[in-house]
Amino acid sequence: MDLSFSAEDEAFRQQVRAFIDAALPDDLKAKAEIDAPVEMADTMRWHRILFEKGWVAPGWPTKHGGPGLTPTQRFILTEELELAGTPQLSPFGLTMVGPAIMQFGTPEQQARFLPKILSGEEVWCQGYSEPEAGSDLASLRCKAESDGDDFIVSGQKTWTTYAQYADWIFCLVRTNPTAKQQAGITFLLIDMKTPGVEARPMLTIGQQPAFCDTFFENVRVPKANAIGPIDGGWTVAKALLGHERTLLAMVGSSGRLLRRVKRIAAATTVGGRSLLEHDTWRAKIVRLEIELEALKMTNYRVLAGAQLGKAPGPESSILKLRGTEVNQQLYELAMELMGYDALGWYNDDPGVVPALAQGIAAPFCYARANTIFGGSNEIQKNIIAKWILGLPSAG
Numbered sequence: 036m037d038l039s040f041s042a043e044d045e046a047f048r049q050q051v052r053a054f055i056d057a058a059l060p061d062d063l064k065a066k067a068e069i070d071a072p073v074e075m076a077d078t079m080r081w082h083r084i085l086f087e088k089g090w091v092a093p094g095w096p097t098k099h100g101g102p103g104l105t106p107t108q109r110f111i112l113t114e115e116l117e118l119a120g121t122p123q124l125s126p127f128g129l130t131m132v133g134p135a136i137m138q139f140g141t142p143e144q145q146a147r148f149l150p151k152i153l154s155g156e157e158v159w160c161q162g163y164s165e166p167e168a169g170s171d172l173a174s175l176r177c178k179a180e181s182d183g184d185d186f187i188v189s190g191q192k193t194w195t196t197y198a199q200y201a202d203w204i205f206c207l208v209r210t211n212p213t214a215k216q217q218a219g220i221t222f223l224l225i226d227m228k229t230p231g232v233e234a235r236p237m238l239t240i241g242q243q244p245a246f247c248d249t250f251f252e253n254v255r256v257p258k259a260n261a262i263g264p265i266d267g268g269w270t271v272a273k274a275l276l277g278h279e280r281t282l283l284a285m286v287g288s289s290g291r292l293l294r295r296v297k298r299i300a301a302a303t304t305v306g307g308r309s310l311l312e313h314d315t316w317r318a319k320i321v322r323l324e325i326e327l328e329a330l331k332m333t334n335y336r337v338l339a340g341a342q343l344g345k346a347p348g349p350e351s352s353i354l355k356l357r358g359t360e361v362n363q364q365l366y367e368l369a370m371e372l373m374g375y376d377a378l379g380w381y382n383d384d385p386g387v388v389p390a391l392a393q394g395i396a397a398p399f400c401y402a403r404a405n406t407i408f409g410g411s412n413e414i415q416k417n418i419i420a421k422w423i424l425g426l427p428s429a430g
């Protein structure tokens with residue numbers, strides 16, 4: 036099977052590399068070098084640079100301001116950005132609610148929201164999960180009661196990533212408490228500045244304020260902010276999750292991490308030889324490299340479907356499942372290779388912790404979350420069993 040890219044696509048890859056090299060500010064290059072965490076302000080700075088170039092939303096159609104790239108070019112662009120370690124853009128507007136508004140929103144909603152998602156003028160977050168509704172999302176209780184032209188929203192969302200920076204939140208709310216679980220849910224856009232909305236940040240194990248508990252107390256929201264039919268939000272919610280999971284293959288970031296693993300192995304010497312020359316370590320690295328290549332092939336298969344205009348189906352669950360597992364295993368191997376140095380954090384004294392060892396431990400901790408968010412990996416296995424293997428539902 037010939038898996039090479041066409042000459043045009045290879046030329047596009049070179050164009051992307053040259054652009055990143057020229058446009059990524061020096062301080063962000065320095066952060067990428069040691070995989071240091073980036074602030075939201077850094078992310079939005081890079082968002083605006085990509086927006087100016089026209090590449091901020093590779094998958095958007097041209098009529099909504101997208102660049103008109105082929106699926107292969109989109110893949111190349113994403114892969115090169117990840118390989119270079121550029122700040123990962125917030126996905127909630129660009130790859131989640133934006134496409135949902137395109138698919139289910141009215142022309143007025145599209146004109147109101149899409150341009151500001153694209154330019155980065157408005158930042159979004161996702162209000163799906165609740166304390167008692169994660170995997171079993173349809174049991175959510177955050178309620179929206181009808182009051183004339185408005186809803187009054189009360190309840191709590193949790194694990195709301197970067198809600199403290201967001202201008203808007205897209206929420207699943209219960210609008211009909213007596214209907215069958217999935218039938219009484221509406222997909223609602225809420226302005227975070229509305230009185231009664233409060234986002235309380237929580238710290239991750241890596242000491243990052245990455246997500247929030249978000250509270251709604253009698254929040255007045257116009258019914259015109261519902262995307263899709265009232266009580267018909269489940270269809271919108273599911274379509275959005277399909278897009279979210281396709282994002283999570285992490286082929287580029289894992290490729291970057293694999294390079295780092297090899298650099299660490301090459302720089303660590305035992306018995307006069309680098310770990311790269313020890314059979315046991317080589318075998319561990321090669322096994323993960325093969326896993327990553329296999330993941331890429333699966334990604335290409337999805338890509339081939341996309342070239343023919345197919346929407347992402349249950350195969351996005353395979354990408355999410357394997358992509359996140361391979362990424363975690365690479366971090367585990369990096370930690371194992373580093374031995375005592377694995378205890379180092381980002382800003383440790385370079386005299387104490389070698390530069391090569393910095394920027395591994397904290398993302399290693401965060402990577403535990405990869406197999407939970409976007410629908411846990413056990414849930415992805417249920418989807419694969421039912422929709423790909425045709426097995427009966429559990430329970």
Ligand SMILES: Cc1cc2nc3c(=O)[nH]c(=O)nc-3n(C[C@H](O)[C@H](O)[C@H](O)COP(=O)(O)OP(=O)(O)OC[C@H]3O[C@@H](n4cnc5c(N)ncnc54)[C@H](O)[C@@H]3O)c2cc1C
Nearest residue numbers: 161162163164169170194195196404407408409410411413
């Ligand atoms: C870093 C991070 C960021 C997040 N960001 C957001 C966000 O921005 N917005 C948002 O809405 N949510 C967000 N989430 C929440 C995420 O979507 C949920 O954590 C996830 O859906 C799992 O739900 P839960 O935590 O309630 O776990 P539970 O659903 O309680 O699951 C607990 C365990 O039981 C397993 N399990 C549950 N049901 C089944 C089943 N039927 N079969 C087999 N195993 C099962 C799960 O796999 C898991 O291991 C984020 C989560 C994390 C970790």
